[in-house]
Amino acid sequence: MKTAEAAVKNREGAVTGAEKTKAANTVADGTWTVGKDIEPGTYRAAADVGSSCYWGIYAGGSNGSNIIDNGIPGGGRPTVVLSAGQDFKSSRCGKWEKQ
Numbered sequence: 001m002k003t004a005e006a007a008v009k010n011r012e013g014a015v016t017g018a019e020k021t022k023a024a025n026t027v028a029d030g031t032w033t034v035g036k037d038i039e040p041g042t043y044r045a046a047a048d049v050g051s052s053c054y055w056g057i058y059a060g061g062s063n064g065s066n067i068i069d070n071g072i073p074g075g076g077r078p079t080v081v082l083s084a085g086q087d088f089k090s091s092r093c094g095k096w097e098k099q
Helices: 001-026
Strands: 030-033 041-046 054-059 067-071 080-081 086-089 097-099
Touching: 030 097, 054 080
Parallel strands: none
Antiparallel strands: 030 086, 041 080, 041 097, 054 067, 054 086
C-alpha cells in the first residue's frame, strides 16, 4: 500500500514539474524582452491563428521602431525564432510554445 502511495506522489511531482516547464515555455499576447521575460529559441503558435494575428520581432529597446521581422499570417501555426536582446510582440495570436 505504501509503495503504491509513494509511486503516485512521485508521478504527481513529475506531472507538476512538466506542467511548470510547459508554462514557463509558453508566451501569451503582449510585448516581451527575449532573455529577460522569455527564453530565446523557436516558438510556434499553439493553435491555428486567425486573420487578425500580428507578430513582430524588434531590436531590443527600440520601442517597436526597429523591425527585424514581422508577419500577419492570416492562418496556420506560424513559427518565430527569437534571440536574446530582441523584443517580441504578439497580438491576437493566442499562445506560443517553445519548440
